[in-house]
Amino acid sequence: MKNAKTYKSLLVMLLAGWCLLFLRCESTEKSMVRAVYLARTEQRYQAGLLYQAPQAAADAAEASAALQFVQAEGQTMERALAAAEQALPQTASFRLCDYLLLPKAAEPLLTEYEQLVLRRGCGRTAARLFCAEGEIEHLTTQATLPDALMAQLKAAAPTAPRLYQHTEPGLLPVLGWSAKEVTIQEGGVLHTVAANTPLSPEQAEVFRLLAGQGGTRQLWLEGERIGIRRCTVSVTLQKAQVLVRLDCQRAAHSPLPTQAQQQQLAAQCAALLQSCWQQGMDVLHLQARATLRDGSGASFDPTKNACPQWRTDVHFMLY
Structure with a gap:
């Protein structure tokens, strides 16, 4: 032994x-x-x-x-x-x-x-x-x-x-x-x-925000630097338009954005989404969303369909 x-x-x-x-x-x-x-x-x-x-x-x-x-x-x-x-x-x-x-x-x-x-x-x-x-x-x-x-x-x-x-x-x-x-x-x-x-620095940050990439995003809004540490993107498909809502949590020590700053960010998101669509890019996966909802996403194919109307709203949490 x-x-x-x-x-x-x-x-x-x-x-x-x-x-x-x-x-x-x-x-x-x-x-x-x-x-x-x-x-x-x-x-x-x-x-x-x-x-x-x-x-x-x-x-x-x-x-x-x-x-x-x-x-x-x-x-x-x-x-x-x-x-x-x-x-x-x-x-x-x-x-x-x-x-x-x-x-x-x-x-x-x-x-x-x-x-x-x-x-x-x-x-x-x-x-x-x-x-x-x-x-x-x-x-x-x-x-x-x-x-x-x-x-x-x-x-x-x-x-x-x-x-x-x-x-x-x-x-x-x-x-x-x-x-x-x-x-x-x-x-x-x-x-x-x-x-x-x-893409410019502003466009690149907006793209990363919409794509849900991690990390803190830094954006210049109305001449003031705003940090966003977390963002939830919600999409609602309608016949005539697409509703996009961004619920953002600002980074530490970043000021709470004003209404004008939120509207500017919403406009930047809509402009980038439209530009990407015209290049055949479905950033928010609208075609897949429509397929899950209706069984067909043919009406949201960026290579065949005209760009939908975007209605983009941005909201910041108070904390």
Whole structure:
């Protein structure tokens, strides 16, 4: 009995040691790709990889894991990505590839990359989508920019759509960089299958409000900054018009909006809804609502029907 317990303890120790060795090999013998950059010109593709490759040191506490960036070109997307992978110091691992950056979020480019990910595993379909503005050479030559880029990607990620959602309308955050810094640009790019439309900071905040995205929304109303920490959007379908009601809870230390400010926000919501409808985008999912209510949503198809009349009301809670 005593020998059995001894053997059991020995086996547990050996298993634990093997697991630690496996995890260490996984982290030090592969270049962990954290983000992919893709661009296309008339004749070539450009691919960039933001990666992390820990460098071993005599003292484990001094091991380096700074982010770095490599880029490559190719006649096809697959060749460009393969060339970028070959430039990595170790075998590429896309297990932690959470972000995809594109200077222009063209639908054919997204579809091609998604199919390549499914076939080759060179990325993740759950990666967050971003528009990128900046010279890619800065990321390869400026040692501090890759880490700064990762920090901004993490900050903007909660509102960014995912790759597998690229056929649905979505608002892409815009990251820009120079030779010195990386910033999250104000506004965003409204992506649809048909087109990409830049939105002003005010329009982007209104879109996020209507889409029910989390986080505090900051809006300038009648020259005063108003913070909204929570918003409930209610929709009522009628024959001649659509009633939209926003019940908002203001952020801490934000003043209670006046009637004029509430009317201004209501007008901004109606204008954005109309603009999106004209681009074939049903922000409030009216077609699905009509289908659930009547069994058919044909009368609320933005690609076939004229824009409905919007009646938008905004109310703020007193607390």
